[in-house]
Amino acid sequence: MSxxxxxxxxxxxxxxxxxxLFYAFVAIAAPYLSPNDPKNPGPFMRVGRAFExxxxxxxxxxxxxxxxxxxxxxxxxxxxxxxxxRFGLIVAMSTALFGIVYGAVSGYAEGIVGNTMLRIADAFxxxxxxxxxxxxxxxxMTTVSALGGFVYPxxxxxxxxxxxxxxxxxxxxxxxxxxxxxxIAFSWMPFARLVHxxxxxxxxxxxxxxxxxxxxxxxxxxxxxxxxxxxxxxxVLAARDVGGVVLLQATLTxxxxxxxxxxxxxxxxGRNWILGPGGSLLxxxxxxxxxxxxxxxxxxxxxVFGDSLNDVxxxxxxxxxxxxxSLRKMKKQKKAEPxxxxxxxxxxxxxxxxAGSTSIVGDRGSKQTPVGDSRSNGFDxxxxxxxxxxxxxxxxxxxxxxxxxxxxxxxxxEILPDLAQLVKKHPRDPRVWxxxxxxxxxxGDSVHAAQSYEQARKYGN
Amino acid sequence: MPxxxxxxxxxxxxxPITLLIITMALYAGVMLTPPEARADLYMxxxxxxxxxxxxxxxKENIIKRxxxxxxxxxxxxxxxxxxxxxxxxxxxxxxxxxxxxLLRRTPATxxxxxxxxxxxxxxxxVSGVMAGWKKSxxxxxGFRSLAFLSTSVxxxxxxxxxxxxxxxxxxxxxxxxxxxxxxxxxxxxxxxxYTGMMTIDGFLNGRIDIVENAFRHLVMPVFxxxxxxxxxxxxxxxxxxxxxxxKEYVIAARARGVIERRIVWKHVFRNTLTPSLxxxxxxxxxxxxxxxxxxxxxxxxGVSGVIVRAMQxxxxxxxxLGFAIYSVIMVLLLMFVLDVAQAxxxxxxxxxxxxx
Numbered sequence: 001m002s003x004x005x006x007x008x009x010x011x012x013x014x015x016x017x018x019x020x021l022f023y024a025f026v027a028i029a030a031p032y033l034s035p036n037d038p039k040n041p042g043p044f045m046r047v048g049r050a051f052e053x054x055x056x057x058x059x060x061x062x063x064x065x066x067x068x069x070x071x072x073x074x075x076x077x078x079x080x081x082x083x084x085x086r087f088g089l090i091v092a093m094s095t096a097l098f099g100i101v102y103g104a105v106s107g108y109a110e111g112i113v114g115n116t117m118l119r120i121a122d123a124f125x126x127x128x129x130x131x132x133x134x135x136x137x138x139x140x141m142t143t144v145s146a147l148g149g150f151v152y153p154x155x156x157x158x159x160x161x162x163x164x165x166x167x168x169x170x171x172x173x174x175x176x177x178x179x180x181x182x183x184i185a186f187s188w189m190p191f192a193r194l195v196h197x198x199x200x201x202x203x204x205x206x207x208x209x210x211x212x213x214x215x216x217x218x219x220x221x222x223x224x225x226x227x228x229x230x231x232x233x234x235x236v237l238a239a240r241d242v243g244g245v246v247l248l249q250a251t252l253t254x255x256x257x258x259x260x261x262x263x264x265x266x267x268x269x270g271r272n273w274i275l276g277p278g279g280s281l282l283x284x285x286x287x288x289x290x291x292x293x294x295x296x297x298x299x300x301x302x303x304v305f306g307d308s309l310n311d312v313x314x315x316x317x318x319x320x321x322x323x324x325x326s327l328r329k330m331k332k333q334k335k336a337e338p339x340x341x342x343x344x345x346x347x348x349x350x351x352x353x354x355a356g357s358t359s360i361v362g363d364r365g366s367k368q369t370p371v372g373d374s375r376s377n378g379f380d381x382x383x384x385x386x387x388x389x390x391x392x393x394x395x396x397x398x399x400x401x402x403x404x405x406x407x408x409x410x411x412x413x414e415i416l417p418d419l420a421q422l423v424k425k426h427p428r429d430p431r432v433w434x435x436x437x438x439x440x441x442x443x444g445d446s447v448h449a450a451q452s453y454e455q456a457r458k459y460g461n
Numbered sequence: 462m463p464x465x466x467x468x469x470x471x472x473x474x475x476x477p478i479t480l481l482i483i484t485m486a487l488y489a490g491v492m493l494t495p496p497e498a499r500a501d502l503y504m505x506x507x508x509x510x511x512x513x514x515x516x517x518x519x520k521e522n523i524i525k526r527x528x529x530x531x532x533x534x535x536x537x538x539x540x541x542x543x544x545x546x547x548x549x550x551x552x553x554x555x556x557x558x559x560x561x562x563l564l565r566r567t568p569a570t571x572x573x574x575x576x577x578x579x580x581x582x583x584x585x586x587v588s589g590v591m592a593g594w595k596k597s598x599x600x601x602x603g604f605r606s607l608a609f610l611s612t613s614v615x616x617x618x619x620x621x622x623x624x625x626x627x628x629x630x631x632x633x634x635x636x637x638x639x640x641x642x643x644x645x646x647x648x649x650x651x652x653x654x655y656t657g658m659m660t661i662d663g664f665l666n667g668r669i670d671i672v673e674n675a676f677r678h679l680v681m682p683v684f685x686x687x688x689x690x691x692x693x694x695x696x697x698x699x700x701x702x703x704x705x706x707x708k709e710y711v712i713a714a715r716a717r718g719v720i721e722r723r724i725v726w727k728h729v730f731r732n733t734l735t736p737s738l739x740x741x742x743x744x745x746x747x748x749x750x751x752x753x754x755x756x757x758x759x760x761x762x763g764v765s766g767v768i769v770r771a772m773q774x775x776x777x778x779x780x781x782l783g784f785a786i787y788s789v790i791m792v793l794l795l796m797f798v799l800d801v802a803q804a805x806x807x808x809x810x811x812x813x814x815x816x817x
Contacts, residue, residue: 123482138781
């Protein structure tokens with residue numbers, strides 16, 4: 001809940017989100033916004049005359065005018081956003097998925113395997129995607145011509161032989177866009193690096209150690225704990241990728257390297273009318289402006305959206321911008337826990353607690369607790385151990401376990417009631433007060449935390 | 462051995478290793494095709510009058526000679542060895558061997574990349590530092606909006622706008638490398654090519670008019686290429702400088718009475734170089750891609766010229782493969798240069814304190 005509220009606190013976040021919603025709406029509703037012509041489907045619908053080489057201005061038949069050869073601008077624009085959305089999402093999601101899994105495995109493996117995997121990822125960082133597109137497409141064309149197929153000089157290639165023993169590359173490229181393939185193949189590395197570093201940090205945390213000690217298999221741990229904890233930053237990266245990938249696709253299509261972006265193709269088709277006659281970019285504005293704005297705003301929207309996700313999903317990013325937690329959560333907590341009687345003088349200054357209490361701002365690894373973790377169902381091994389210790393009457397051990405959880409900011413909502421009970425039982429124990437203070441600090445309730453620390457100091461002497 | 466040299470050597474050793482990995486991956490891609498298609502990589506300049514039958518026999522020979530039906534490692538080794546013969550295969554669309562035509566086109570690409578980097582790195586660093594030091598000041602606000610604008614407009618759209626305004630309407634700048642008159646003059650001889658870069662060769666030949674003309678043709682591609690990366694670099698620099706004002710060394714320098722300008726440029730700036738240059742290293746591929754895109758849009762016959770014809774429908778695997786390897790080498794060298802620059806500028810690397 002608080003994340004959603006956090007997200008909608010800034011107008012920029014609204015902007016990116018609404019723009020993407022708009023594009024998504026256009027993409028989904030494309031068949032209703034601009035029905036396909038059954039005789040000539042696809043984004044480039046011919047409305048005017050095919051031999052008309054001039055782009056005709058908007059009229060009542062074509063709302064946004066025509067490109068050369070009578071292509072409807074509005075239709076291409078609408079279907080282009082479906083195309084862009086699909087392309088961007090598929091590429092970003094597959095890239096992220098592969099990168100995350102790769103990074104998780106390499107980070108978990110460590111040793112020679114992990115290092116080799118990292119080295120390979122670094123090597124891939126040196127490969128420009130433009131070369132990948134060219135390479136894959138040429139492989140395809142070479143295959144077709146080597147097997148006696150017919151290569152059409154232009155964009156399309158035909159394959160005439162009976163597809164008896166189709167080589168893999170042909171099957172691959174007939175179903176997948178080569179640009180898509182090479183973008184996936186050559187842009188997963190940032191994800192892998194990111195997740196790798198997160199995993200290295202995470203591995204030292206207690207809950208992974210505990211999961212290991214409980215006999216969890218590596219795959220289970222990666223799937224259950226590590227992947228969940230590293231999705232936040234990866235999602236941010238992926239959101240930014242969507243825009244970037246679509247821009248690259250449009251760029252490559254525009255310069256004729258392939259890619260098949262509708263918007264890019266629109267600009268490429270109208271290029272001579274944008275640059276050539278008329279003397280101004282805006283003489284034939286309906287050729288230039290619609291695809292330009294569509295592609296530019298698409299990129300901006302995803303970038304802004306990525307930034308706003310960054311505020312929400314990467315815990316360290318928003319600490320400065322949004323101190324504390326949302327009001328609602330604090331109210332809930334106030335009701336939930338019976339608080340200790342306030343000490344006689346409560347100075348407004350929050351005492352600096354021992355080591356862990358400052359870790360609200362703390363390191364990225366420990367704060368990356370899963371979303372549902374703060375209200376877990378009692379299955380957390382450390383919490384269970386703490387409660388068992390408590391039941392046996394072993395207060396120091398229990399407190400040690402609680403401290404671990406508190407310092408890592410985990411399960412605070414469950415710990416607070418426990419500690420409140422403990423404080424009732426041991427009202428003169430400074431260690432209990434100290435732990436409670438730390439937990440309250442973690443929960444963002446600095447006033448009560450200060451009071452607990454005050455109690456701890458009082459009984460400590 | 463001094464630590465700086467150690468660092469440089471270690472980085473240089475990484476270049477062939479990376480190249481090995483990339484070529485292995487590329488050849489794994491080639492393995493997806495049938496052997497007949499793979500034979501194209503080794504095809505000589507065949508006479509057009511050859512019959513289908515002759516061509517088939519020739520291919521059969523090549524398949525046998527280069528073991529194209531054998532398992533991947535064997536094939537890879539044969540192919541890797543063939544890279545050292547200096548041709549990189551014959552490209553039908555260029556009607557020439559691949560490596561010589563790549564090398565012949567290198568100066569044009571290098572010139573473009575060089576001027577862009579010379580422009581964008583200092584500008585990016587300086588504007589990032591200035592923006593970050595006075596956070597939310599007027600310069601910072603201006604910088605942030607300009608950076609946002611320049612990363613928002615896709616390079617090819619910027620290119621369209623520039624071409625329309627400055628070439629077609631104003632005719633201040635022009636695409637291509639030189640005016641047609643100069644190109645013709647150059648093809649007649651008498652102009653000695655030392656480096657192949659027009660701006661430098663013009664000087665060496667004492668032809669200032671050619672230098673001026675070459676620069677007039679470079680303005681738009683260099684601007685298109687650098688503005689995006691300028692914004693990215695500036696942002697990274699700005700972020701890394703943000704908290705720096707409150708650091709103890711700055712306070713100490715202030716207490717000693719060091720003047721503000723000296724604090725910024727002598728102390729703080731040095732500290733922010735490492736993250737900035739690292740971010741440049743990581744975007745090296747996108748810079749190289751940008752160079753190719755600029756070349757194609759502005760009609761500069763650089764390295765990307767090797768693939769332009771091939772992409773119009775002539776099947777040409779050697780050119781594509783050669784282009785891929787060549788651009789990887791370009792990226793690696795760019796990364797290496799940036800690494801070394803970082804090592805020169807970062808005292809921790811220079812003195813061997815920081816193990817990287």
